[in-house]
Amino acid sequence: xxxxxxxVCIIGTGLIGGSLALALKKSGFCQRIVGAGRTETTLMxxxxxxxxxxxxxDYAEAVKDADIVVVAVPLSAMKNVFEKIAPALSSxxxxxxxxxxxxxxxxxxxxxxxxxxxxxVAGHPIAGTEKSGVTAAFTELYENRKVILTPAENxxxxxxxxxxxxxxxxxxxxxxxxxxHHDMVLAGTSHLxxxxxxxxxDCLNNLEEVDEVFRFAAGGFRDFTRIASSDPVMxxxxxxxxxxxxxxxxxxxxxxxxxxxxxxxDSDGDALIEIFQRAKKxxxxxxxx
Amino acid sequence: xxxxxxxVCIIGTGLIGGSLALALKKSGFCQRIVGAGRTETTLMxxxxxxxxxxxxxDYAEAVKDADIVVVAVPLSAMKNVFEKIAPALSSxxxxxxxxxxxxxxxxxxxxxxxxxxxxxVAGHPIAGTEKSGVTAAFTELYENRKVILTPAENxxxxxxxxxxxxxxxxxxxxxxxxxxHHDMVLAGTSHLxxxxxxxxxDCLNNLEEVDEVFRFAAGGFRDFTRIASSDPVMxxxxxxxxxxxxxxxxxxxxxxxxxxxxxxxDSDGDALIEIFQRAKKxxxxxxxx
Numbered sequence: 044x045x046x047x048x049x050x051v052c053i054i055g056t057g058l059i060g061g062s063l064a065l066a067l068k069k070s071g072f073c074q075r076i077v078g079a080g081r082t083e084t085t086l087m088x089x090x091x092x093x094x095x096x097x098x099x100x101d102y103a104e105a106v107k108d109a110d111i112v113v114v115a116v117p118l119s120a121m122k123n124v125f126e127k128i129a130p131a132l133s134s135x136x137x138x139x140x141x142x143x144x145x146x147x148x149x150x151x152x153x154x155x156x157x158x159x160x161x162x163x164v165a166g167h168p169i170a171g172t173e174k175s176g177v178t179a180a181f182t183e184l185y186e187n188r189k190v191i192l193t194p195a196e197n198x199x200x201x202x203x204x205x206x207x208x209x210x211x212x213x214x215x216x217x218x219x220x221x222x223x224h225h226d227m228v229l230a231g232t233s234h235l236x237x238x239x240x241x242x243x244x245d246c247l248n249n250l251e252e253v254d255e256v257f258r259f260a261a262g263g264f265r266d267f268t269r270i271a272s273s274d275p276v277m278x279x280x281x282x283x284x285x286x287x288x289x290x291x292x293x294x295x296x297x298x299x300x301x302x303x304x305x306x307x308x309d310s311d312g313d314a315l316i317e318i319f320q321r322a323k324k325x326x327x328x329x330x331x332x
Numbered sequence: 333x334x335x336x337x338x339x340v341c342i343i344g345t346g347l348i349g350g351s352l353a354l355a356l357k358k359s360g361f362c363q364r365i366v367g368a369g370r371t372e373t374t375l376m377x378x379x380x381x382x383x384x385x386x387x388x389x390d391y392a393e394a395v396k397d398a399d400i401v402v403v404a405v406p407l408s409a410m411k412n413v414f415e416k417i418a419p420a421l422s423s424x425x426x427x428x429x430x431x432x433x434x435x436x437x438x439x440x441x442x443x444x445x446x447x448x449x450x451x452x453v454a455g456h457p458i459a460g461t462e463k464s465g466v467t468a469a470f471t472e473l474y475e476n477r478k479v480i481l482t483p484a485e486n487x488x489x490x491x492x493x494x495x496x497x498x499x500x501x502x503x504x505x506x507x508x509x510x511x512x513h514h515d516m517v518l519a520g521t522s523h524l525x526x527x528x529x530x531x532x533x534d535c536l537n538n539l540e541e542v543d544e545v546f547r548f549a550a551g552g553f554r555d556f557t558r559i560a561s562s563d564p565v566m567x568x569x570x571x572x573x574x575x576x577x578x579x580x581x582x583x584x585x586x587x588x589x590x591x592x593x594x595x596x597x598d599s600d601g602d603a604l605i606e607i608f609q610r611a612k613k614x615x616x617x618x619x620x621x
Contacts, residue, residue, distance in 0.1 A: 169548055169549075171552070189548060191548065224541075227541065228544045228548055231536050231539060231541075232550075233549075233552065233553060235532070236553055236556045236557070237552065239528055239532060239556075239589075240611075241607060241612075242588045242607070243524070243525060243528060243585065244611040244615045245588060245610050245611040245614070246584055246585050246588040247614075248611065248614040249584075249588075250520060252513075252517055253614075255513075256520045257614070257618045258478075259458055259480065259518065259521055260458075260521045260522075260618065261459060261460070261521075261522065262460075263522065263525060263559040265618075265619075266555040266558050266559065267525045267556055267558075268618075269556075269615075270552040270556060271614075271615040272612055272615045272619065273608075273612070275605050275608035275611075275612055276605065279608060289596060293589065293596070294593075296531065297586065297589060299538075300527075300528075300586060301586075303527055303582070304579065304582050304583075304586075307572075307578060307582070308579065310575065312571075312572055315568045316565065318531070319562075319567050320564045321537060322530040322531070322534040322560045322564075323530075323561055325533050325534070325536075325542075325560075326557050326558075326560040327561055329546045330554075
């Protein structure tokens with residue numbers, strides 16, 4: 044690959060930003076990675092771990108020579124970061140993000156960048172672990188994972204292509220869809236499951252027999268609740284940013300639970316087995332993908 | 333260890349029964365393992381895989397020389413198996429089971445064994461995978477796993493000790509509690525999570541965008557829904573056998589979900605973060621156990 048990108052600036056060097064930096068370094072996609080963030084100790088750690096080549100705590104300073112700026116901060120911080128970098132960006136710079144909800148980020152970007160928002164490409168890497176922070180970052184996080192780009196109507200196609208190439212260099216497979224569709228799909232496949240897992244652990248934690256409950260939990264429970272160890276701030280932000288779609292999905296899930304509960308109330312084994320069989324079939328198909 | 337047990341008969345040589353057979357063979361706990369079940373092809377497979385030394389399709393024939401009989405069949409089949417073996421058991425034989433709900437099994441055992449039910453020790457190995465069948469069985473399944481015994485008031489203590497030794501020989505750690513307490517704790521820690529996972533997959537499977545939803549699912553979703561690949565018949569049986577406790581737990585969970593939904597409705601980020609933080613703290617403590 045001919046290196047055509049000099050500098051990638053990554054704002055927010057946690058699991059998502061840090062892993063991207065490591066993967067881009069390994070691939071030789073760019074000459075230099077500049078890290079930026081609020082907390083200097085985190086940036087120092089990122090430098091020490093070889094995640095970034097240089098760091099800045101001033102966002103405007105950090106982005107001024109960047110060809111690509113990746114904003115990998117919690118959704119609630121996006122708007123503020125966009126506003127701070129807007130005046131300092133070069134006219135050819137492309138900005139992208141890694142947020143888990145896309146309509147809200149696009150609104151924030153359009154407000155902050157105005158006419159230059161055609162150089163903003165909303166993106167979401169479908170990858171992550173329940174861990175967070177730069178020490179959790181690793182080079183292979185995006186290998187064979189999907190990244191969804193949700194360009195708006197005014198987005199420049201060369202900007203989309205550049206962001207696409209960047210994620211491919213990191214090992215990911217890139218797909219495009221509308222932000223609206225993304226938010227609905229992710230509400231089902233990621234946001235609802237996280238809420239259900241947080242809810243289950245909190246629910247069990249309120250039982251009198253809480254110690255017993257956790258003591259006799261087996262592998263299934265461990266797997267099922269792993270995502271309840273995810274970052275609470277990040278998940279509050281996702282919930283608030285994708286509120287409508289998530290509320291719709293919770294409603295659907297409540298109806299589903301009510302259906303199971305009614306079958307159980309009536310000791311209707313046939314109805315239960317029908318639900319469980321449909322679910323098993325779908326889950327087994329998913330496993331075999 | 334001095335071998336004091338000649339013959340263990342395992343009725344139901346699936347994942348649970350088959351793995352116990354393999355572990356007991358490895359440990360030298362008994363001289364001989366007799367398998368029994370409804371389906372001869374399964375038993376032939378068990379013999380071929382070295383899981384059992386001998387098999388019988390007639391339950392009475394299978395148990396007649398057994399020192400210990402382990403009934404590892406679905407909960408709905410327990411009563412029938414108990415009734416079939418009752419007349420053929422030797423007076424010193426100890427019977428135990430591996431069902432996931434205990435009050436219903438004890439009722440079935442007392443009905444079938446009558447006065448001899450003092451030689452029945454209800455038990456539940458907290459182990460398993462989402463797979464089932466003898467080909468899924470493996471020697472290490474019970475290593476460092478907990479087995480809960482729930483002896484009734486009339487259970488002989490030497491019978492409890494023998495079953496305890498058997499599970500310890502298979503690598504497990506044995507604990508005792510009342511059947512009532514077991515069923516309540518397991519409703520929270522295992523039965524509810526399985527219902528939630530089956531429910532989520534079925535709920536998503538009903539969406540119009542079902543292909544998209546599964547296509548963009550990441551590792552968190554994979555872990556969260558793994559248990560939805562579990563055996564539907566087994567889970568129907570567990571639901572029906574532990575109906576009251578599970579209904580109570582679903583009700584608690586519905587209240588929890590309603591609490592999250594209300595917070596989201598009100599865009600109350602503080603309330604959301606409080607729930608997520610409590611859950612993360614509890615889950616992290618569980619991980620560090």
